[in-house]
Amino acid sequence: MGAEGLRVCVRKSGSGRVASPSITSNGxxxxxxxxxxxxxxxxxxxxxxxxxxxxxxxxxxxxxxxxxxxxxxxxxxxxxxxxxxxxxxxxxxxxxxxxxxPTGNNGVFYYYYNRPGGEKHEFWSTDEGVVDLPITNHTHLTLIIHGFSESSHRPWIRRLSDALLSVGKEERVVVVVDYWDLHTINYLQMRHNARQVASLIAHLIDTLVVHKSLQLAHTHVIGFSMGGRISGMVGSKLTTGQLGRITALDPSYPILHPVDPSETLDQNDAQLVVVLRTSLVAYYNPPGHVDFYPNGGIVQPGCDVWFYPDIVQQSCSHFRAVKLGVEAVRRGQQQVFPSCGCDSWGSFANNSCDCLLTSNFDLTTYSSVGGPFYLTTNSDPPYTIPFD
Structure with a gap:
């Protein structure tokens, strides 16, 4: 083993001698x-x-x-x-x-209410289907026909039904017509379907007259939008007599010519025809016995916001009709919606109309003074504004 590989530790012993290193077996x-x-x-x-x-x-x-x-x-x-x-x-x-x-296969459905807040009952418009209806010769019957793209499930229909059933002490029944399944965006087909719906409703009323002794003088048809137009066709298709009253809430008018007079609402369709006009939708309809023009009958307060497109203003004004109708029934005992018989909206708005002839818009009476009537309403409920 070389010197460089030998590492030793040298120490002094107690005697002063240098102790020799102890080497182990591994060196x-x-x-x-x-x-x-x-x-x-x-x-x-x-x-x-x-x-x-x-x-x-x-x-x-x-x-x-x-x-x-x-x-x-x-x-x-x-x-x-x-x-x-x-x-x-x-x-x-x-x-x-x-x-x-909508499939077009199921036709028209009918439901009735006979007490406020009561259950909705479905029935068929056959001789057997009307047997159990709570209708007699003393019943005041109101039929409600919804508008285009609507159904019997619309909230305003239930509110109007409950309001009608709460009026007076007469025996009342409300029948709701649902023609949702016959809706289509094909205008010509929808026009045909509207005539079909009117024929079916007229058949139902005739059946009630024959089998339930319904009195047409106490029968009132209320229609909104297209339902207003259908209500006129119903009146013209009856075979057992003439309806007591038709109330058309902003009824629509056929937009394509030629227009068959039988497709429009006019004074010949009931003993009393009342038309409420709240938008351009009802502008071209022939006059009824009584025509009400809230705020001129074109645009309603609250709908005339400056940044609303015209179509939004018109849609808002159109649906205002059902709100006015519900309020007219709920507050009918208070002589709501007082109106002036005037030649035009301009004469009413400018106070140049003497307002000698007055009336109130309501949905429960079967007689009224005829002519056009103008009134103003609020933009929010309550809509009615009393005369000053």
């Missing part, structure tokens, strides 16, 4: 061996700490990677959840939408 003095072991241990510990730190870093990096992966996975999972939820809703709703989509 190292025991203390040298211990130092070497400690050195190696320190080195190994340092290396181990470096390795541990490296592992921690790798772990943190991999952890963040895993975390971000989990987050991405969560996003994906959320997306799948949303997709599944939407799919379930579509699976449930589509059959319902298809069920309520």
């Amino acid at each position: 190292l003095h025991p203390k040298i061996r211990n130092v070497d072991k400690n050195h190696k241990a320190a080195i190994n510990k340092s290396k181990q700490q470096q390795v541990d730190r490296s592992r921690v870093k790798i772990g943190e990096q991999s952890g963040s990677t895993v975390k971000s992966g989990v987050m991405r996975g969560t996003d994906v999972n959320k997306g799948w959840v949303v997709a599944v939820v939407v799919g379930i809703h579509l699976a449930v709703l589509l059959p319902l939408l298809l069920h309520y989509t």
Whole structure:
């Protein structure tokens, strides 16, 4: 073994002599061996700490990677959840939408109410179907016909029905006509369907006259929009007599020529024909016995907001008719909607009309002074404005 490979530890003995080094079998003095072991241990510990730190870093990096992966996975999972939820809703709703989509196969449905807040009863317009109807020769019957794109489920119909059944002490029944299934965006077909609906309603009324002794003098048909036009056709198609009253709430008018007079509402369709005109929809209709023009009958207060497009103003004004109708029944005992008989809206608005002839818009009487009447209303309920 070379001198450079011999590492010795020299120390002095107690006698002052230099002690000879103790050599182990592996050529190292025991203390040298211990130092070497400690050195190696320190080195190994340092290396181990470096390795541990490296592992921690790798772990943190991999952890963040895993975390971000989990987050991405969560996003994906959320997306799948949303997709599944939407799919379930579509699976449930589509059959319902298809069920309520007009098919033209089911025709017209009829329901009746005979007390305020009471249950809605469905019946058929056959001889057997009307047997159980609570109608006698003393019954005051009102039929309600909804407008285009509507059905019997419209809230205003229930409100109007309850209001009508709360008036007076007479025996009253309200029949609601539902022709939703005959709706179509094909105008010519819809025009044909409207005539068909009118024929079916007229057949029902004739059946009630024959089998339930219904008195036509106490029969009132209320129609909104297209329902107003249909109510006129109903009156002209009856075979057992003439209706007591028709009230048309902003009735529509055929927009394509030629116009068959039998498709329009006029004074020949009932003993009393009352027309409420709130928008351009009813502008071209022939006059009834009594015509009411709230605020001129073109645009209603609250609908004439300057930034509303004309179509929005007209739609708002059109549907105002049913709100006025409901209020007229609910507050009918208070002589609401007082109106002046004038030649024009201009003469009424300019106070040049003497207003010697007055009337009140209501839906319960069967007689009234004839002519055009003008009135003003509020933009919000209560709509009625008393005379000064």
